[in-house]
Amino acid sequence: MSEPITAVLVRAAELTAKGLPYKAIDLLRPVLAVNPRHAQAWCELAAALLDVDQPDPALSAAKRALVLDGDHSWAQRLAALALSELGRHREAVVSARECVRRKPGDWRCLVVLADVLAAAPDGRREAVAVAREATRLAPEQARTFQVLGDAALRVGDWDTAEHAYRTSLRLDPENEDVRANLATAWRKRGGKPTASPAHESLTKAHALLWSALTRLAALLAAGDLLLLLAGMPKPTPALAYLAAGLVGACAVTVLTVLFRARRGTRRALLAVPLHRPKVALAGVAFTASTTILVVWTAGLFLGATTMQPLVLSWIFAVLGGAVVVLSGNHR
Incomplete structure (x- = not known):
């Protein structure tokens, strides 16, 4: 029951x-x-x-x-x-x-x-x-900053409210209630919105990239580990097709980001690593992991039988995954 x-x-x-x-x-x-x-x-x-x-x-x-x-x-x-x-x-x-x-x-x-x-x-x-x-x-929770903004708004602490709402929007860019409350904080303070279109594009690009990095962490860490287990003690040519499938899944994940991003957001994608060091760190790790995986897969098709590059690819994948997990959502 x-x-x-x-x-x-x-x-x-x-x-x-x-x-x-x-x-x-x-x-x-x-x-x-x-x-x-x-x-x-x-x-x-x-x-x-x-x-x-x-x-x-x-x-x-x-x-x-x-x-x-x-x-x-x-x-x-x-x-x-x-x-x-x-x-x-x-x-x-x-x-x-x-x-x-x-x-x-x-x-x-x-x-x-x-x-x-x-x-x-x-x-x-x-x-x-x-x-x-x-x-x-x-x-890493948008809700905590939203509540801080609401509480600060009630006591007239406009600066704290604005900072809290901005942080909440960075973690959850789709929350329209927070966006409206942020506008209220600006209005109460007597100032003007300081979020430029470029800032908005950067926030959306950041959310898209972080979502992709989260999926890449799961794909590469789990996929490389499964390939390691399947290839022990010596990889076979058939393993190359599984490895190629993993490379294809990673490529689809990256292309999905470009497909979902609008024109202004696409330009902002390149700027995100400059403003978000953790995105840059995870991106470097996953790029290294995928590059090594591609080279190893090509080697398998050509008759190579070594597993050492795959171990190195898995290590980079785990390092990138650790950055994603320890940083939390959209950080």
């Missing part, structure tokens, strides 16, 4: 993420009627209910999850958000603080605490400090 429930929960989470919370609610209610002691299902239902502006039933669902075995920090976060939506700010802050107490290193708990503090008139200053801590714990 656990597998069908798990599949339903995954589907419900996907529906909520796609902006279809009503469908998620319709999917979850029958599951909970049969399995009323499934804490994660109650949390998924509470999250979907919050998305459709139904904080009262969302709070009830979160409370059901709190008395069951499961991730109580998630239930506390949902309860805090529901209480805040209901105008019960003091209770919301208590619930959010309990979440932070349970998981002090979880940036999501800090984000919720900052969110509910910002909604309470006497908690806005603390909200900025809490949001700053969230950005320190998760500098």
Whole structure:
């Protein structure tokens, strides 16, 4: 029975993420009627209910999850958000603080605490400090900077708000809410937008390149390793076709970036490594890895039987992958 429930929960989470919370609610209610002691299902239902502006039933669902075995920090976060939506700010802050107490290193708990503090008139200053801590714990998460910008906006700290929103947009260039709030920060400050079209193109090019680098990391590290295992102790000519397939997949990944980029963004692609050292470092590693792989593949077709170049290609792929993984999303 656990597998069908798990599949339903995954589907419900996907529906909520796609902006279809009503469908998620319709999917979850029958599951909970049969399995009323499934804490994660109650949390998924509470999250979907919050998305459709139904904080009262969302709070009830979160409370059901709190008395069951499961991730109580998630239930506390949902309860805090529901209480805040209901105008019960003091209770919301208590619930959010309990979440932070349970998981002090979880940036999501800090984000919720900052969110509910910002909604309470006497908690806005603390909200900025809490949001700053969230950005320190998760500098790769756009949401942490968005909440910091929102909190700073409420206390009139326009410079902090602008910097936070800019960082959030760099991590998630598609977030239109953040873009609108950034414009508000500019307007409140009495200044003018400083983001030029060139800056916008650079941000979009950066996002495209980082997405490609993430895929290349998986392709090259895993592909080279599989080729190493398949070629032991001595590679055969048939292995050359597998290696050529890996080279082709890498080429498609790079060409996809050029295909998706618009004219202005294409020009900005060349400038990204100059402004983003981590992109340049990962790009050099993957270029070296792919070049060695191409040479080794050509050698196999010509009758070579050495595996040493493939080992070197894999090492470069792992180094580039380490830069991508340690840097986080769009950094």
